[in-house]
Amino acid sequence: MFTGIVEEVGEVVDVRTDDDVVVLTVRAALAAEVGHGESVAVNGCCLTAVVPEGTEPGPALTLELVPETLKRTSLGAIAAGSGVNLERAVPAGGRLDGHIVQGHVDGIGTLVSRDPGERSDALRFSLPAELSRYVVEKGSIAVDGVSLTVAAVYPDGFGVALIPTTLADTTLGTRTPGDPVNLEVDVIAKYVERMTAGYLQGPGSGTEGAAR
The missing domain is CATH 2.40.30.20 (Elongation Factor Tu (Ef-tu); domain 3)
Structure with missing residues (x-):
């Protein structure tokens, strides 16, 4: 982890x-x-x-x-x-400074645009359609292994705001529009979806067992 x-x-x-x-x-x-x-x-x-x-x-x-x-x-x-x-990998008992990241890439996105500020940058990324339901404003997402907070959600992607430290200490500081990035959504959201699927679809859906 x-x-x-x-x-x-x-x-x-x-x-x-x-x-x-x-x-x-x-x-x-x-x-x-x-x-x-x-x-x-x-x-x-x-x-x-x-x-x-x-x-x-x-x-x-x-x-x-x-x-x-x-x-x-x-x-x-x-x-x-x-x-x-x-x-x-984080050691047992170590600090969880970012969020839980498995290192299991869910999909590939693309840097759509970046809006440089005086010291910070706002970046917008595309997102595979099948992952959009796991991304929420102020939730967590890993972009090329960097734990980030989602600042905005769009129909086809999401936006983040990068602090000076992230710009200086990761590759996101030099990414340009069109560059591909690895994305990993919050694993907790995926487990919640899986465990509640049968209840949400209702009796007779044939998926009740998945919710137990």
Whole structure:
């Protein structure tokens, strides 16, 4: 589990294909503290670190992307030189500074526009239609792994307001209109929907069991 509080912006230094797996190498200071098999959120996508047997963690992370990840996230288009938001899994008993983020990307959105202020920016993103019911004003959403508060809801998307720290310490500060972003909606909303579906649809719907 993650919190959506980005620890570092890493740099992708290599992208290679090994059969049907894409292997990313990401230079980052936190790589020295990540062991084999540990989870790291990369632009909001939970990936597993690979440290070859007999070696120690080094200055870069090695991460493997399978076809499912490539299909469902924006990481399939990642290239060397790209910056990526990184966050290690939150430890048990650690602070939940953002919100509950699983690192399971629900869909890909697009930055539609950004309205720069003197120190803050207002950004508007498109949203896949099937995710719109989970997004509410003043609710939480993860955009490329960054925990954000929804400032506005539109028929085809949502808006957020970025503080100076977010602009400086995440890749959202350099995103331009047209850029794709990974989106993860609030998991609590999805569970509530699933658990109440049978009651909301009423007797005879055939889904009553899902509500128990």
